[in-house]
Amino acid sequence: MSSTFLGMPATPPRSPYGTGNLRGDRKFPKAAHDELRNEQLRRNLGRATRTIRAKRLNVTGELPDWEALREAGSAIKTDTMNRLPELLEQLERKVTERGGTVHWARDGVEANEIVTRLVKATGSSDVIKVKSMATQEIGLNEHLESVGITPYETDLAELIVQLAHDKPSHILVPAIHRNRDEIRQIFLKEIPGVDPGLDNVPAHLAAAARAYLREKFMTTEVAVSGANFGIAETGTLAVVESEGNGRMCLTMPDTLITVMGIEKVLPRYQDLEVFLQLLPRSSTGERMNPYTSMWTGVTPGDGPQDFHLVLLDNGRTAALADRIGREALNCIRCSACLNVCPVYERAGGHAYGSTYPGPIGAVLTPQLAGMHAAKGDPNSSLPYASSLCGACFDACPVKIDIPSLLVELRHQNTEQSGTTAEKLAMKAAATVMKHPKLFTAAQKGAGIGRLVGGRDGRISHLPPPFNGWSESRDTAAPPKQTFRSWLASAEGAQAMRAAAGEYEKNRKQKEEEK
Amino acid sequence: MRIGLFATCLGDTLFPEAVKSTAVLLARLGHDVVFPPGQTCCGQMHVNTGYQREPVPLVRNFAEQFGDASIEAVVMPSGSCAGSVRHQHEIVAERYGDASLRAGVATVKAKTYELSEFLVDVLDAEDVGAYFPHRVTYHPTCHSLRMLRVGDKPLKLLRAVDSIDLVELPEADSCCGFGGTFAVKNAETSTAMLQDKMRNIAGTDAEVCTAGDSSCLMHIGGGLSRIRSGTRTLHLAQILSATRTSPYVPTEAVR
Ligand code: SF4
Numbered sequence: 169m170s171s172t173f174l175g176m177p178a179t180p181p182r183s184p185y186g187t188g189n190l191r192g193d194r195k196f197p198k199a200a201h202d203e204l205r206n207e208q209l210r211r212n213l214g215r216a217t218r219t220i221r222a223k224r225l226n227v228t229g230e231l232p233d234w235e236a237l238r239e240a241g242s243a244i245k246t247d248t249m250n251r252l253p254e255l256l257e258q259l260e261r262k263v264t265e266r267g268g269t270v271h272w273a274r275d276g277v278e279a280n281e282i283v284t285r286l287v288k289a290t291g292s293s294d295v296i297k298v299k300s301m302a303t304q305e306i307g308l309n310e311h312l313e314s315v316g317i318t319p320y321e322t323d324l325a326e327l328i329v330q331l332a333h334d335k336p337s338h339i340l341v342p343a344i345h346r347n348r349d350e351i352r353q354i355f356l357k358e359i360p361g362v363d364p365g366l367d368n369v370p371a372h373l374a375a376a377a378r379a380y381l382r383e384k385f386m387t388t389e390v391a392v393s394g395a396n397f398g399i400a401e402t403g404t405l406a407v408v409e410s411e412g413n414g415r416m417c418l419t420m421p422d423t424l425i426t427v428m429g430i431e432k433v434l435p436r437y438q439d440l441e442v443f444l445q446l447l448p449r450s451s452t453g454e455r456m457n458p459y460t461s462m463w464t465g466v467t468p469g470d471g472p473q474d475f476h477l478v479l480l481d482n483g484r485t486a487a488l489a490d491r492i493g494r495e496a497l498n499c500i501r502c503s504a505c506l507n508v509c510p511v512y513e514r515a516g517g518h519a520y521g522s523t524y525p526g527p528i529g530a531v532l533t534p535q536l537a538g539m540h541a542a543k544g545d546p547n548s549s550l551p552y553a554s555s556l557c558g559a560c561f562d563a564c565p566v567k568i569d570i571p572s573l574l575v576e577l578r579h580q581n582t583e584q585s586g587t588t589a590e591k592l593a594m595k596a597a598a599t600v601m602k603h604p605k606l607f608t609a610a611q612k613g614a615g616i617g618r619l620v621g622g623r624d625g626r627i628s629h630l631p632p633p634f635n636g637w638s639e640s641r642d643t644a645a646p647p648k649q650t651f652r653s654w655l656a657s658a659e660g661a662q663a664m665r666a667a668a669g670e671y672e673k674n675r676k677q678k679e680e681e682k
Numbered sequence: 683m684r685i686g687l688f689a690t691c692l693g694d695t696l697f698p699e700a701v702k703s704t705a706v707l708l709a710r711l712g713h714d715v716v717f718p719p720g721q722t723c724c725g726q727m728h729v730n731t732g733y734q735r736e737p738v739p740l741v742r743n744f745a746e747q748f749g750d751a752s753i754e755a756v757v758m759p760s761g762s763c764a765g766s767v768r769h770q771h772e773i774v775a776e777r778y779g780d781a782s783l784r785a786g787v788a789t790v791k792a793k794t795y796e797l798s799e800f801l802v803d804v805l806d807a808e809d810v811g812a813y814f815p816h817r818v819t820y821h822p823t824c825h826s827l828r829m830l831r832v833g834d835k836p837l838k839l840l841r842a843v844d845s846i847d848l849v850e851l852p853e854a855d856s857c858c859g860f861g862g863t864f865a866v867k868n869a870e871t872s873t874a875m876l877q878d879k880m881r882n883i884a885g886t887d888a889e890v891c892t893a894g895d896s897s898c899l900m901h902i903g904g905g906l907s908r909i910r911s912g913t914r915t916l917h918l919a920q921i922l923s924a925t926r927t928s929p930y931v932p933t934e935a936v937r
Contacts, residue, residue, distance in 0.1 A: 196868065197867065197868050197869075197870065197871075200868065200870060200871050201870055204870050204871065204874055210874075510856055510857045510859070510875050511868070511871055511875075514871050514874040514875060515871050515874075551732070552863075552864065552867050552868065553868060553871075554861070554864065555824070555857050555859060555860065555861025555864045555865075555872070555875070556730060556824070556861055556862075556864070557824035557828070557856075557857035557861065558824055558825075558827075558828035558829060559824075559828070559855075559856075559857070561828065562828060572769075575729060575730060575732070575770075577732075578730070578731060578732030579729075579732045579733070579734050580732075581732055582731075582732040582733055590731070591733070591736075594728055594731065594733045594736045595736050597727075597728075597736075598725070598728060598736040598737055598739060598740060601691065601722040601723040601725075601739075601740055601743075602722065602739035602740055602742075602743055604719065604720045604721070604722055604743075607691075607722045607723075611694070611695045614695050614696070626907055628908070633866055633867075634866060636865075636866060636869025636870065637865055637866050637869055637904075639869060639873065640869075640873045640876065640877075640905060640908055641865075641873075641876070641901065641904030641905050641907075641908055642904045642907035642908045643900075643904055644696070644900075644903070644904075644907075646695065646696055647696070647697075647698055647699075649698060650694050650695055650698055651689045651693060651694045651695075651698035651701040651702060652689065652694055652717070652719065654698055654702060655702075655705065655717055660702075663702070663706055664705060664706065664709050664715070666928075667705075667706045667707075667709035667710040668709045668710075668712075670710050670925075670927070671709065671710055671711065671712040674811070675712070
């Protein structure tokens, strides 16, 4: 290969290393090791994902045009990604026309600075927040706290996570790893002025949170939200939620700052028809979510009078430039793929080390933040955190072929990794297997495995890297004879003749019966 | 029909009984079974682990071995290998192959079948004359189910077996945790999945857990053997090839 790279395109920047929440500190197998021991988490996740799976199947199964809706969702998102720049400019124009202000943030650091500047300009030292993955991704809360601004999460589960100084474990059910006794403890410790007699009855816990939050809604002048959709045609933003806290945040304060990933744009208002059917059914397994808030710029005398939209890139343009990333950007964050994923169900969300866990997280995270940003980058383990069972593809409302993307991402990883022991082994295996003679010789070698098998033909210990396998699985010692040597033997020939003979016999019998 | 039998590298080397049964079954149904001797491996493990350059010669060899027009169908007792031939070979050929490889891959792809698909779709045979007087539960492997979409074809075949006591496996469509190198790279998560699968199998009280892939059966069987379970694993082909005149006799170590 030529050593000159003149003329090679420069790839757009990924999310800067060391910022935000798109990288854990350990590789997946290590992180999963600890989570797998957390019985509480496994039980909760198992129960919750099973329930939500059944609910989702009910409400998607009842729609005769569900497959057509998925097709439409996929087509609209693909079209959106194909002309993202023009749609974003259209969105900016429309929002501005309607009295909003649009800001462009190259990465999380810029977005955090913009939000901080906007909050400071209001003179408020508190903000209320609607659950938002984009702000979680860029670590906005941590940043605001570091400059003396207190963010209050208003979604019940997010509130629990925030009060516990924890990280969310699930896109949709961020506190799935906590039970109600733990939640009671967290509230007693962290909510100022809470009734010390608070018990663990869910309704009482919710009431305690409601009283605490109501006061915040009434007194805080700035809100920060994310957005599920932004309509280019009209400049309309949409947030779907269940608890009504979003509606409060989006309507009560004077100032509203919305941080939206650039992939959330949709071309037309009418596209909501498709997505407001796909999203709630796929995510919470409901026909419709309780609250859908939509707003367009500023309406004098109604709602926030100062509206800012921060459009966040943070690696999305880099993803868009990649075939895998482009398809992954179609994701509408419904979390259906997480709920059906057998790996996610066991290992939990924390093991992925990113705001985006589960099957789509394993694709999206390396695409946004890279997987070779430093030596031993934990993100390089994410594409392998899947048995490729394909349940995610079937569940995805926008038909993202996640297993194929994971296989492609693994290929990118091996291509970027240089020479590794694994690559050498794969090469050696391919060399043997492309020569039938060598292959037959190697098969004879496999017969040596018989020697390490116990008297019953079980092998119960294997050397690394297979020791993890042999921890819980026996391996049968290789048989005396391969298939091909059997077929070539007198016994094999005899068996095949007998089978053919049986066919003849049956055929004659049938003819006679006729 | 003249059928090219692909033994798969795993079947040929470690699970020959499943392949023997496939060969015998197809012959018993009146077909001419040929075994191109130069065949080795489909390269699935390479592709699934992220290697696409290395398996090019394997993909080429497969296309050469089975490309001959006299072979009307290529049949293999493995959903995941059939999936690889049908979905992955063209990716490899597209990216790292030449025009002749791409053409060769397209030719074999069109005539490649997993065993149960071949029996039900091509031969239109559900009752293959099998006899198997045992309690059996069926685990649909992920690649048969979601890559090849074999649906209930294996169950149709099993239901037609004489004297079989077929019991439904709870949560049948959840992955057993094998996933090729996944079981090595993420052995602990894989084990957690395997444990749930084994619990569901134990609940059926079946003597035999069957499936269409020796690889998944190796995984499930390895786990069942470790806990000294009373259930053994057996490839679907081994059940379908058993008859009243030559009934199934266990020849392999219990696994
Ligand atoms: S990848 Fe598909 S299923 Fe998963 S969260 Fe995104 S839209 Fe939902």
